[in-house]
Every structure is written in structure tokens, then in C-alpha cells.
Amino acid sequence: MRQPRVDSEVGPLRTVLLHRPGNELKRLTPRNNDQLLFDSIPWVDRAQQEHDAFAEVLRGRGVEVLLLVEMLRAALEDDRAHAAGVHAAVDELRLGQTLADSLRSHLSGVDATTLAEVLTCGVTFEELPAGEGASLVRKMHRPHDFAVDPLPNLLFTRDSSVWIGDRVAISSLAMPARRRETVLLDLIYAYHPRFRHAARAYGAHSAPVEGGDVMLLAPGVLAIGVGERTTAAGAESLARSVFADDLVHTVLAVPIEQERATMHLDTVCTMVDRDAVVMYPLARDSLVAFTMRPGHDGSLDVSGPEPFLHAAAEAMGIEKLRVIDTGLDPVTAEREQWDDGNNTLALAPGVVVGYERNGETNARLEEAGIEVLAIAGSELGSGRGGPRCMSCPVVRDPIE
Numbered sequence: 001m002r003q004p005r006v007d008s009e010v011g012p013l014r015t016v017l018l019h020r021p022g023n024e025l026k027r028l029t030p031r032n033n034d035q036l037l038f039d040s041i042p043w044v045d046r047a048q049q050e051h052d053a054f055a056e057v058l059r060g061r062g063v064e065v066l067l068l069v070e071m072l073r074a075a076l077e078d079d080r081a082h083a084a085g086v087h088a089a090v091d092e093l094r095l096g097q098t099l100a101d102s103l104r105s106h107l108s109g110v111d112a113t114t115l116a117e118v119l120t121c122g123v124t125f126e127e128l129p130a131g132e133g134a135s136l137v138r139k140m141h142r143p144h145d146f147a148v149d150p151l152p153n154l155l156f157t158r159d160s161s162v163w164i165g166d167r168v169a170i171s172s173l174a175m176p177a178r179r180r181e182t183v184l185l186d187l188i189y190a191y192h193p194r195f196r197h198a199a200r201a202y203g204a205h206s207a208p209v210e211g212g213d214v215m216l217l218a219p220g221v222l223a224i225g226v227g228e229r230t231t232a233a234g235a236e237s238l239a240r241s242v243f244a245d246d247l248v249h250t251v252l253a254v255p256i257e258q259e260r261a262t263m264h265l266d267t268v269c270t271m272v273d274r275d276a277v278v279m280y281p282l283a284r285d286s287l288v289a290f291t292m293r294p295g296h297d298g299s300l301d302v303s304g305p306e307p308f309l310h311a312a313a314e315a316m317g318i319e320k321l322r323v324i325d326t327g328l329d330p331v332t333a334e335r336e337q338w339d340d341g342n343n344t345l346a347l348a349p350g351v352v353v354g355y356e357r358n359g360e361t362n363a364r365l366e367e368a369g370i371e372v373l374a375i376a377g378s379e380l381g382s383g384r385g386g387p388r389c390m391s392c393p394v395v396r397d398p399i400e
């Protein structure tokens with residue numbers, strides 16, 4: 001078994017963490033989907049089929065696929081993890097003391113599989129076990145309200161944790177609907193036997209940083225999108241943390257539009273080869289970057305802004321970062337950007353997974369010599385995330 005280590009976006013992918021969508025998606029309704037960050041109500045069986053096909057494409061290319069719920073169950077076999085899981089599930093401020101106590105004591109007795117289901121799918125008031133003592137909260141809530149919130153965005157494993165070198169950073173997720181995801185990742189990395197010795201970078205309680213914004217352009221060079229999710233303070237403190245651990249030499253902070261369509265840097269740009277990105281044409285000329293390098297005595301040198309493509313090439317030590325567009329016709333480009341055409345997952349330099357629906361983008365990638373493994377994503381995409389969002393690389397081979 002290879003030790004976890006990721007130094008780039010495109011080094012041959014060996015191990016990846018995915019989440020097979022489960023019953024948590026069945027919690028989505030037209031009333032809660034906005035708050036839960038989905039644009040429509042996915043057809044769950046089909047989403048699972050699409051996801052299984054995605055995982056098969058990866059396995060077919062020799063990638064080991066770890067599934068989040070299996071990892072979580074195994075972690076929860078440890079008593080300390082189980083206790084922490086119960087603690088994370090029960091929100092006393094929401095449930096009041098009587099109900100919180102009775103849910104806690106119920107969950108303390110359930111097995112790891114049940115607790116994992118509670119932590120991912122949540123619990124409604126009508127599903128709560130009968131408990132002792134009168135609870136005003138129980139009486140006043142409607143049966144379908146959530147006593148424990150579901151986590152439908154677990155599907156996007158990219159955002160909740162990220163490996164930089166041999167360290168894992170548990171993100172600090174910006175949106176309330178996603179915050180509890182990090183607790184699950186924390187349990188997996190702390191208690192799953194496979195990760196027991198994993199060293200940490202950054203911290204879940206620091207300023208917001210989401211993995212979709214974090215991109216290892218080359219060994220030693222990190223780009224961090226700053227926009228709807230990751231804040232400037234988050235980018236600055238992640239930079240300090242990776243400099244202190246000597247994981248990278250340069251961090252580029254890249255401002256992106258504060259909009260849903262561009263919620264993370266990887267919605268407008270992903271790497272498809274050692275020296276090439278697929279990029280939304282509107283971003284191509286407008287993206288800029290601030291460059292951070294370690295200064296003296298733990299201080300930070302900050303320069304810029306300058307055009308992103310220039311700053312990136314310079315930090316990566318290459319002459320030019322090649323750009324492949326999402327098509328130049330603005331309507332197609334906008335449609336395919338929305339459908340995660342720019343959100344590819346590299347399996348090796350020049351080999352990426354992309355959604356089949358983005359015909360124009362995929363054709364342009366192929367023309368540029370990039371092999372595109374196309375997957376169906378009609379249902380998976382309803383949460384606005386593509387192959388990169390749905391994957392957290394754990395082991396990549398070095399790129400020569």
C-alpha cells in the first residue's frame with residue numbers, strides 16, 4: 001500500500017477518495033434544495049449508476065477507489081471515533097436538552113453502520129426513537145424537519161479535504177449546509193487504520209478554504225481561488241501553513257467571481273497536462289494572481305496582482321501554460337462551464353475524465369491531444385460538480 005502523497009494535479013493517480021451518493025440525496029425536496037446547494041432534485045438510482053460507472057472508469061485505469069462511507073464505518077469501529085460521531089450528530093441547541101440526551105443515549109448504542117447512516121443521511125423528527133421525558137421541541141417540530149441534517153454534498157469529496165504533499169488538510173467549509181462534512185473526514189483521517197499516521201496541514205477551524213479552490217499546479221506551486229467559498233484570510237493562512245511545513249515554495253491567490261457558477265477555482269480551470277489547463281474563455285484574460293512566498297522570520301512576501309497565466313508559468317518554471325478553451329462561442333462556453341466542462345479530473349498527464357455532455361469542450365481537448373474519458377453526469381451534475389469536484393486524490397505518482 002502506497003503512503004498518501006500528492007504533489008501535482010496530473011501525476012498518475014493511484015488512490016482516490018469518492019463518495020457513492022446514498023440516501024442523503026433522497027432528503028432533497030423542492031423546498032430545501034437551494035439551501036442544500038443542489039439546483040434540482042436528483043434521481044438517486046440513476047445518480048448511483050452514473051457514479052458506479054465513474055468509479056469503474058477509474059478502476060479500469062488502475063486507480064484504487066476508496067469509498068467515504070466504507071472508510072467512515074471502519075473508523076467508527078473505534079470507540080473514541082464512535083463517541084465523537086455521536087457528539088457531532090447531536091446539536092443540543094437545536095434539540096433542547098431532553099431530546100438531545102435521549103438521542104445521544106440512543107446513538108451511543110448503535111453500531112458503526114447505523115451511526116454512519118445517521119451522520120450522512122441525517123434524521124427527521126418522525127424518525128427519532130421514542131424517548132423518555134417531555135420535549136417541547138419534539139412536540140412543536142413538524143415530522144419531516146431535520147433533527148440531524150443530511151449531507152448531500154458529501155458527493156463532492158474534493159472540497160472537504162485535500163492532500164498537499166504527504167499531509168492532509170481538512171477544509172473549513174464556508175456554507176452552513178456543508179460544515180459538518182469535515183467532522184466525518186476528521187474521523188476517517190484520525191481513526192481509519194490506513195490513515196492513522198497521516199500528518200495534518202491547516203485546520204478545520206481556520207478561515208474558510210474549500211478544496212475546489214486548491215490546485216497544485218506543479219510540485220511546490222499551489223494556486224488558491226478566492227471567491228464565494230475561500231476567503232482571502234483562508235488563502236493567506238493556508239499559505240502560511242504550507243510554508244511553515246515546507247510543502248510548497250509559491251502560493252498564488254486567484255480572485256474569482258463571487259457567483260454560484262464560479263463557486264470554486266476548479267469551475268473555471270483545471271489542469272489536463274503538466275503544462276496545460278482547460279479554461280473558461282472569459283476567465284482566460286481576466287484571471288489574475290497575487291503571488292505569496294515565504295519571507296524572513298515567518299513573514300509573508302506578497303506581490304501582484306499580475307495576469308494569472310503569467311504568474312503561474314513563472315512559478316512553475318515553464319515558458320508558457322497552454323490553455324485549452326471551453327469553446328469560443330459564448331453561449332456554448334457558458335452552458336458547458338455551467339455543466340462543469342472545465343471541471344476535469346486528470347488520471348495522468350494528458351488523460352482526463354470529463355462529463356460526456358460537454359461535447360464542444362471535450363472535442364477541443366481531444367484536438368489538443370488530451371485523452372478524454374467521458375462519463376454520464378445528468379444526475380450527478382445536479383449538485384453542480386464535475387469529476388474533479390467528486391474526487392479527492394490521496395496518492396499520485398510524481399511527474400517526471
Ligand SMILES: NC(=[NH2+])NCCC[C@H](N)C(=O)O
Pocket residue numbers: 036037038153156158159175178211212213263264266267383384385386388389
Ligand atoms: N469543487 C467543486 N467545484 N465543488 C462543487 C460543489 C458543489 C456543491 N453543491 C456546493 O455548492 O458546495
